[in-house]
Amino acid sequence: MSLEVLAVDDSRTMRDMIRFALEPAGFTVHTAEDGVHGTEVLDAIDPDVIITDINMPRMDGFGFIDAVRDRGQYKATPILVLTTEAAPEMKMRARNAGATGWIVKPFDPVKLVKALQMVAG
Template sequence: MSKVVLTVDDSRTMRDMLKLALGDAAFQVLQAVDGVHGLEVLETSAPDVIITDINMPNLDGFGFIEGVRRSDRHRTTPILVLTTESDQDKKQRARDAGATGWIVKPFDPVKLVDAVRRVAA
C-alpha cells in the first residue's frame, strides 16, 4: 500500500508540482488549499506525512501545525514545512509548533521525495 501525503498550499501551481513529484514516486496525494481546509481533510483521513506552506489565507501554516498537534490522531504525524521563508525565527516558530522539518521553495523534487521517505518510514 502506498504512503499518503497531505499537501497544504494556497498556490494551485505548487499543489500541482507537489502532486506530480510525489505521484511519480508512488505516493498517494491529498490536497488542501489552506490551513482550515487542511484540518477538515484530516477529519476524514490519516496521512503518513503532511507538507504545509506557512503563508496562507484563513489559517497560516503555524496555526495549521498547532491544530494538527492538538489532535490525538495526528499528534505524531510528520509535518514538513515547504515555504519561501528562510528566516531562523520562523523556522524556530514552526519547530515550536510541532514541525518535523523545513524545505525551502523552489524545491528539488528528488530531495523532496527523499525527505518525505525519511520521515514516513
C-alpha cells in the same frame, strides 16, 4: 509501499508541483488550499506525512500545525514545512509548533521525495 500525503498550500501551481513530484514515487497525494481546508481534509483521511506552507489565507501554517498537533492521533505524524521563508526565527517557531522539517521553495522533487521517505519511513 504507498504513503499518504496531505499537502496544504494556497497556490494551485505548488499543489500540482507537489503532486507531480510525489505520485510517480508511489505517494497518494491529498491537497488543501489553506489551513482551514486542511483540517477539513484531515477528517476524511489519515496521512502518513503532512506538508504545509506558512503564508496562507484564513489559517496560516503555524495555526494549521497547532490544529494538527491538537488532535491526538496526529501527535507523531511528521509535518514538513514547504515555504519561501528562510528566516531562522520562522524555522524555530515552526519547530516549536511541532514541525518535523523545513524545505525552502522552489524545491527539488528528488529531495522532497527523499525527505518524505526519511520522515515517514
